[in-house]
Amino acid sequence: MNMDEQELVSRIQQGDEMAFAQIVRSYKDKIVNYLWQLTGDYQKAVELSQETFIRVYFKSRKYKPVAPFSSWIYAIASNLAKTEMKRSRKMKTVPLDNVQPNIMPREHFPNNESNADLAQELRKALNSLHPRYRVPVILKDVEGFSQEEIAQMLRKPLGTIKARISRGRNYLKKELVKSSIKTKSFKKRKENESGRI
Numbered sequence: 084m085n086m087d088e089q090e091l092v093s094r095i096q097q098g099d100e101m102a103f104a105q106i107v108r109s110y111k112d113k114i115v116n117y118l119w120q121l122t123g124d125y126q127k128a129v130e131l132s133q134e135t136f137i138r139v140y141f142k143s144r145k146y147k148p149v150a151p152f153s154s155w156i157y158a159i160a161s162n163l164a165k166t167e168m169k170r171s172r173k174m175k176t177v178p179l180d181n182v183q184p185n186i187m188p189r190e191h192f193p194n195n196e197s198n199a200d201l202a203q204e205l206r207k208a209l210n211s212l213h214p215r216y217r218v219p220v221i222l223k224d225v226e227g228f229s230q231e232e233i234a235q236m237l238r239k240p241l242g243t244i245k246a247r248i249s250r251g252r253n254y255l256k257k258e259l260v261k262s263s264i265k266t267k268s269f270k271k272r273k274e275n276e277s278g279r280i
Contacts, residue, residue, distance in 0.1 A: 088152040095143045107136055110153075113226070114160050120221045121164040123210045131167060135160045150235055157228070158236040161218050168214050201259075208258035216251030223248050 088109075094102035114135055118128035138159050146155050209217060218237065222228045228236070234244045 089148050092143060092146055092148070092152055095140065096146075103136075103140055106139065106152075106156075110156055111136075114156065117157065117221065117226055118160055118164055120209070120225050121161075121214070121217060122167065123206060127167065131160065131163050134163055138163075151232070154228075154232055154236045157222065157226070158238075161222075161236060165214050165218065204259055204262040205255070208255050208262070211258065212251055212254055216247050216254065219244050219247045220251035220255070224252075 088106070091102045091106055095106065111132065114132045115125075115128050118131045118135075119125050122128055122131070135156065139156055142159075146152070209221075212220070219233050222233045222236065223230065230241060230244050230248065233248075234241045237244065239247075
C-alpha cells in the first residue's frame, strides 16, 4: 500500500494512525541521520526525531500542500535542532583537566588514519560551524536538497541561503586545511623524535 504523501497527510489530518506509521517508516532514518549530522550526538538525534514526528502528527492540520511534505518535515526537524543547539551551548562545559585520559594509548588501535582522521576532522569542523551555516550546508551537501527547497524550509531568501552555504563551505575548507597542516607537522615531529628522518 504505497500512497502519495499528500494523500497520507490528509489521512493523518483525519486521525489515521496507519498513514502516520507509513510516514514515520519513510522518513525515520533520513530525519535521524540529518539530526545526527546537525547535533553530532546520535542519542540526541533519535530524541529530536521522535519529537519531530510527534509534531508532525499533532500539527498535521497546519501543513499546507503548497510545498513538498519533505520540506515541511525537515523544517520541523531543523527548528528543533536549532533550539537544542542553542540550549546546549548555554549548558556548563567540563574543563579538559577533569576528563580522564584514554585507558588504552592510541598506538594500540589499528591505524587507518587517512579516512578516519579526515572524517573526524570534518565532524569537528562541522560541529564548530555556527548553526546558521551548518543547517544549510548539511541540507545541501548531505541531504541533497536544492537551494530553493532549503530557502523554503528555513523561510529565508534564496540569496541568504546561497551565501550561507558558500560561507559554511569556505569555513569547513579552511578548518580542514588548518587541521591537515597541524597533522603533517605533528607526524614530522614524531618521526624526528623517533629517529626516523
